Amino acid sequence: MSEAMVAHAEGALEMSAGARALVVDNLVLSFGGNEVLRDVGVRLEAGEITGLIGPNGAGKTSFFNCLTGLYVPQRGSIRFGGEDMTRVPPTGRAARGFSRSFQHVALCPELTIAENVMIGLQRGAAAGWLDAFLPLSRGRAERARHREMALAALARLGIEPVADSLPAQLPPGVLRLAEIARAIAGSPRVLLLDEPAAGLNSLETRDLANALKKLRGPELVLVVVEHDMDLIMDVCDTIHVLNVGRVLASGSPAQIRANADVVRVYLGEDDE
Structure with a gap:
C-alpha cells in the first residue's frame, strides 16, 4: 500500500471516529449575568x-442540561456526527439517538x-391512538416487538427475570x-446517566x-454524572472535572487521582 493510500485510510478512520464523538467547544452559559459555564470544551468519545x-456548584448539572438540550448556551457549540446540536431541542436530540436517565427513579407504579x-x-411507534383501543394487527405486532426489545434490554443488564x-x-x-434499561431499549447513540448510584447501597x-x-x-457515547468516586474510578475510561464552571482537569482515573488541583478542590474533601 502506498504512503498516500495509508494516509487516506488513516484519515478516514480518524473522521469516522470523530463522527461518533460528542464534541463540546467553548461552551458558555449564564443566568442573569451569572456565568455558570465558562469556555467548557471536552470531547466525549464513543466506545468509552x-x-x-x-464539587458543589461546579456546573455539572448545567453542563448535563446543555448536553440534553434543556439549556441553550449563550456561546459555544455541541456537535455530534458532524451535526451542530447546540440549539436542537430535547425531542430533536432524542430523534437523533440521545437518551438519558434521571437522578430520581421515575417508573410508573401501575x-x-x-x-x-x-x-x-x-x-418511534408507528401505531396510532386507534390501535390502543381496537385489536388491530399492526398494534399487536408492534407491542410484541417492543416487548422483545424491552426484554433484551433487561437481559443485557441482568434483570430479565x-x-x-x-x-x-x-x-x-x-x-x-x-x-437504565428503558434508556437503552431503543439502542441510543448517546446515553447520559444522571447520578445513577444515588440512593444505592454498596452491593447495589x-x-x-x-x-x-x-x-x-464502539458506537455509544456514554456519560455518567456521579458523586460516588469508587464507581467513577472503577467504570470510567476518561474523567472530566469541573470547578466553578471550568474544566479543571481531564484524564484517566489514575491521572485524576494524581492531580494535585483535583485533590485539593474535590477528592480531598467530602463529596457534595
Missing part, C-alpha cells in the same frame, strides 16, 4: 465510559418493569437498572458498576 465530577421499559420505545414484576416489589438497585452500586461496563460499545 466518560465520568463528569466536581406498570410492570417490562411495560415501563416499553415506554421508552413509544417515541423481574420483567413482569411491579416496581413496588423490587429494591432500589433493580429499579435503577430498570430505568457494585451491580450497577458491572451493568455499566456491559454497556460500553
